[in-house]
Amino acid sequence: MTYEELGFTHALEKYRKDQNLDSFSVGRVILEHKDRYIVKTADKELDAELLGNLRFTAESRYDLPAVGDWVAFSEYDDNKGLIYAIYPRTSIIERQAVGKKGQIQIIATNIDFGLIVQAVGKDFNLNRLERYLTICNASKVEPIIVLSKIDLLNESDLENIKKQITKRIKDVTIIMVSSQSAKGYAALQKIIQKGKTYCLLGSSGVGKSTLLNGISGKSLMKTGHISTSVNKGRHITSHRELVVLEEGGILIDNPGMREVGVSDLTDGLELTFDTIIDYSQHCKFKDCTHTQEQGCAILEAVENGEIDKASYINFQKMEREKQYFESSVSEKKRKDKDFGKMIRNVKKQRKQDKF
Numbered sequence: 001m002t003y004e005e006l007g008f009t010h011a012l013e014k015y016r017k018d019q020n021l022d023s024f025s026v027g028r029v030i031l032e033h034k035d036r037y038i039v040k041t042a043d044k045e046l047d048a049e050l051l052g053n054l055r056f057t058a059e060s061r062y063d064l065p066a067v068g069d070w071v072a073f074s075e076y077d078d079n080k081g082l083i084y085a086i087y088p089r090t091s092i093i094e095r096q097a098v099g100k101k102g103q104i105q106i107i108a109t110n111i112d113f114g115l116i117v118q119a120v121g122k123d124f125n126l127n128r129l130e131r132y133l134t135i136c137n138a139s140k141v142e143p144i145i146v147l148s149k150i151d152l153l154n155e156s157d158l159e160n161i162k163k164q165i166t167k168r169i170k171d172v173t174i175i176m177v178s179s180q181s182a183k184g185y186a187a188l189q190k191i192i193q194k195g196k197t198y199c200l201l202g203s204s205g206v207g208k209s210t211l212l213n214g215i216s217g218k219s220l221m222k223t224g225h226i227s228t229s230v231n232k233g234r235h236i237t238s239h240r241e242l243v244v245l246e247e248g249g250i251l252i253d254n255p256g257m258r259e260v261g262v263s264d265l266t267d268g269l270e271l272t273f274d275t276i277i278d279y280s281q282h283c284k285f286k287d288c289t290h291t292q293e294q295g296c297a298i299l300e301a302v303e304n305g306e307i308d309k310a311s312y313i314n315f316q317k318m319e320r321e322k323q324y325f326e327s328s329v330s331e332k333k334r335k336d337k338d339f340g341k342m343i344r345n346v347k348k349q350r351k352q353d354k355f
Contacts, residue, residue: 001042001043001244002042003026003041003042004195005194005195005244005248006028006040006042006195006244006250007028007070007110007195007196007197007250008026008028008070012026012070012087012088015087015088016072016087019085021072021084021085024072024073024074024084024085025041025072025073025074025075025081026041026070026071026072026073026087027039027040027041027046027048027070027071027073027081028040028041028068028069028070028071028242029065029066029067029068029069029070029071029242030045030067030241030242030243031067031241031242032065032066032067035049035050035055036048036049037049037050037065037071037083039071039073039081039083040242040244044079045079046073046075046079046080046081047079047080047081048071048073048080048081048082048083049081049082049083050064050065050082050083051082051083051084054083054084054085061103061104061105061106062092062106063086064086065083065086066092066106066108066109067108067109067241067242067252068089068108068109068110068111068197068199068242068252069086069087069089069109069110070086070087070110071083071084071085071086071087072084072085072086072087089109089110090109090110091109091110091111091112091139091140091141092106092108092109092139093106093107093108093109093111093114093135093136093139093141093199093201094106094107094135094139095107095135107199107201108199108242108252110197111139111141111197111198111199111252112141112142112196112197112198113141113142113143113144113191113196113197113198113199114132114135114136114139114141114142114143114144114198114199114201115144115146115198115199115200115201115211115251116129116132116133116136116143116144116145116146116201116202117146117148117200117201117202117206117207117208117211118145118146118147118148118202118203118206119147119148119149119152119205119206119207120147120148120149120150120152120153120157120158120161120176121149121152121153123203123205123206124161126164126165126168126310126311126314127310127314128203129145129165129169130168130169130272130273130311130314130318131314131318132201132202133169133172133268133272134268134269134271134272134318135201135268136201136268137267137268137269137271137272138267138268138269138271139268141199143172144172144173144175144191145165145169145172145173145174145175146175146176146177146188146211147161147162147174147175147176147177148177148178148179148206148207148210148211149178149179149206149207150176150177150178150183150184151178151180151181151183158176162174162176167308168308168310168311169272173191175187175188175191177211177214179207179210179211179214182214185214185215188211188215189215189247192215192245192247192248192249192251193248193249194247194248194249195248195249195250196249196250197242197249197250197251197252198249198250198251198252199251199252200212200251200252200253208253209253212243212251212253215245215251216243216245216246216251241253269315269318269319269322273311273315275307276298276307276311276312276315279297279298279301279306279307280297280298281297282297283295283296283297283298284296284297290316291316298312
């Protein structure tokens with residue numbers, strides 16, 4: 001395997017030389033577990049940890065490695081590594097951390113394409129699809145919709161689902177696959193390019209790991225059986241992991257996300273709901289909330305059927321979540337600032353007491 005097949009680029013090589021990182025080895029984080037990382041090079045994998053200074057100077061989650069990152073490290077002992085630096089990221093797929101107000105969770109970095117996997121059975125949900133699409137758009141990652149378990153429905157029902165998607169979501173590739181018959185796998189394999197990174201996104205049990213196994217032709221990930229009562233697979237994947245395919249292309253499998261909380265996704269919302277944003281330019285008032293104002297172009301378009309009502313409601317919900325997240329971040333920064341000020345005052349007082 002070459003570094004190019006692992007996703008290393010000329011821009012990263014230039015950064016390596018400009019920052020005088022030539023004396024360090026370079027590798028990509030393929031697995032993250034607490035403070036330990038598995039780093040992959042062109043010819044092997046190492047168990048790595050952070051340099052103490054890098055850990056203690058980290059101000060946020062963005063300053064720590066994540067799956068998909070390129071890192072500079074030195075090797076010691078037998079297949080052990082010490083991470084000294086993180087290379088610049090081209091993209092970060094993130095969401096609001098579950099149960100942690102104002103904090104983000106990095107799903108993966110340096111992603112080129114997001115494979116949004118959703119099963120076509122009872123759990124098919126257009127609103128959730130728009131959420132994943134918004135996350136991809138905010139991260140500047142090209143989305144591809146993969147509809148799994150198509151063997152559960154007939155052709156007419158599948159066509160109806162596709163129409164529902166294209167009515168609300170424009171210009172996004174849609175691929176339908178079946179793990180039972182392997183239908184659609186060839187089409188999916190055609191779009192996977194050597195050296196490009198693809199991140200599997202979707203809820204628990206939609207078949208992401210099964211999809212990865214089908215594309216690779218190997219049992220790389222554990223999969224669960226499908227319940228006959230709800231036609232849903234058991235959630236098996238418990239961590240993020242990067243896998244390099246023999247035919248080319250890099251895939252990152254993820255644990256299923258029961259909650260897809262949005263964070264600072266202004267650009268993502270604008271791209272996903274571009275039709276709604278376009279209509280907002282024609283509202284009577286510049287500070288229109290698009291909820292009850294007379295002369296709101298969006299509300300008129302919803303009433304006239306020019307904007308899908310369900311999509312409008314979903315947009316409003318995500319916009320409120322984004323605003324709440326932003327206010328939570330501001331509140332956290334204020335508290336951190338106040339805490340820092342208190343610590344400084346205590347130190348100052350102690351110094352005065354000594355004299």
